[in-house]
Amino acid sequence: MDDKTLPEQAAETSRPTLKTIAFMTGLGVTTVSRALKDAPDISQETRRRVQLVARQVGYRPNRAGVRLRTGKTNVISLILNTDEQVMSFISDIIYGISETLAQTPYHLIVTPYSIRNDPLDPVRYVVETASADGIIISRTEPDDPRVHYMHERGFPFATHGRTETGIEHPFHDFDNTIFARNAVHHLHSLGRRRLALVGPPANLTYHSHMSDGFSEGILETGAVAYPLRGISTDHPFDRIREYVTDMMRREGRPDGFVSGAGGATFALVAGIEEAGLRLGHDVDIVSKQSSDLLPWFRPALHVVDEDFRRAGRDLADAVLRRISGEEPQSLQRLSLPGPVHSRR
Numbered sequence: 001m002d003d004k005t006l007p008e009q010a011a012e013t014s015r016p017t018l019k020t021i022a023f024m025t026g027l028g029v030t031t032v033s034r035a036l037k038d039a040p041d042i043s044q045e046t047r048r049r050v051q052l053v054a055r056q057v058g059y060r061p062n063r064a065g066v067r068l069r070t071g072k073t074n075v076i077s078l079i080l081n082t083d084e085q086v087m088s089f090i091s092d093i094i095y096g097i098s099e100t101l102a103q104t105p106y107h108l109i110v111t112p113y114s115i116r117n118d119p120l121d122p123v124r125y126v127v128e129t130a131s132a133d134g135i136i137i138s139r140t141e142p143d144d145p146r147v148h149y150m151h152e153r154g155f156p157f158a159t160h161g162r163t164e165t166g167i168e169h170p171f172h173d174f175d176n177t178i179f180a181r182n183a184v185h186h187l188h189s190l191g192r193r194r195l196a197l198v199g200p201p202a203n204l205t206y207h208s209h210m211s212d213g214f215s216e217g218i219l220e221t222g223a224v225a226y227p228l229r230g231i232s233t234d235h236p237f238d239r240i241r242e243y244v245t246d247m248m249r250r251e252g253r254p255d256g257f258v259s260g261a262g263g264a265t266f267a268l269v270a271g272i273e274e275a276g277l278r279l280g281h282d283v284d285i286v287s288k289q290s291s292d293l294l295p296w297f298r299p300a301l302h303v304v305d306e307d308f309r310r311a312g313r314d315l316a317d318a319v320l321r322r323i324s325g326e327e328p329q330s331l332q333r334l335s336l337p338g339p340v341h342s343r344r
Helices: 006-014 018-025 029-036 044-057 063-070 090-101 120-129 145-152 176-189 205-221 237-248 262-274 293-297 308-323
Strands: 075-081 107-113 134-137 157-160 171-174 194-198 256-259 284-289 302-305 332-335
Touching: 018 029, 018 044, 029 044, 075 090, 075 120, 075 308, 090 107, 090 308, 107 120, 120 134, 120 145, 134 308, 145 157, 157 308, 171 308, 176 194, 176 205, 176 256, 176 284, 176 302, 194 205, 237 262, 256 262, 262 284, 262 293, 284 293, 308 332
Parallel strands: 075 107, 075 134, 134 157, 157 171, 171 332, 194 256, 256 284, 284 302
Antiparallel strands: none
16 A cells, blocks of 8 residues: 555646646647757747647646656755845845856755854765755855865866966856055045055955955055955944944054945945044945945945846856856956946
């Protein structure tokens, strides 16, 4: 006797299958299967009709069966830091990845980790259990051990951010050097002369990119760099606010900031205002943003947009093409910053 429960049996028998679609379209099971895979020998009209019926009945391929037949999971794993704060890229990058995967048999699974743990652990788990066909990682480091690990094992991956490993690999990155340099020039054009950079932590690759651009801008404009010690865009907002409040009450304080993250900018503004100073009058900020919230929050803010949805689309496309065997050199995208703008 079958030891499955009645609800389990009902769910199994009610789940749409290839036979369901074949019955509804009047086609053979083999034709349906090939139409769902966009086989070139199946006419466009047949593929369109089969795929429409599949969507209408809620057909989903059985992943266990797919894996047995092909050795693939049809899964992409996005490995994300769970400690990201408000204004982070998480929702937009997931949306962008999902947009690309929606046109393919692949599905997205988010694999979380905490920066308090070894970031290699979730990568090692996915690779060793073969629970995905490709991996997307973020928060890259110059000599990132995750990149070494996946490269050595021939596992397809793409990174949000570049590395200095010497390994050619797919990536999408934002040109933070140009961003910071342009931000310094913009602040200088507003009459600001003592400038401070709130950048990412020093262990991340784009820390040096942003710092280099900031230094270039300082040299080119003749402005003075005001060093910030003890805070980065990764620090809790309260820590940033308290640090900035104390700093802005001192003589010789900065009169301009370059901020590498929208969330940190909220804390910057709070600290400046708590010190009794006015944004746009006593001090100006140029900040990156991933949404349009900052200019609505304070119209005096000057912002540069970073499109994380585009990053997600590029990363998903890159890892899929890497799975198909394309060379990594052709799967590298560097996004240039747009102009500085504000609502003021």
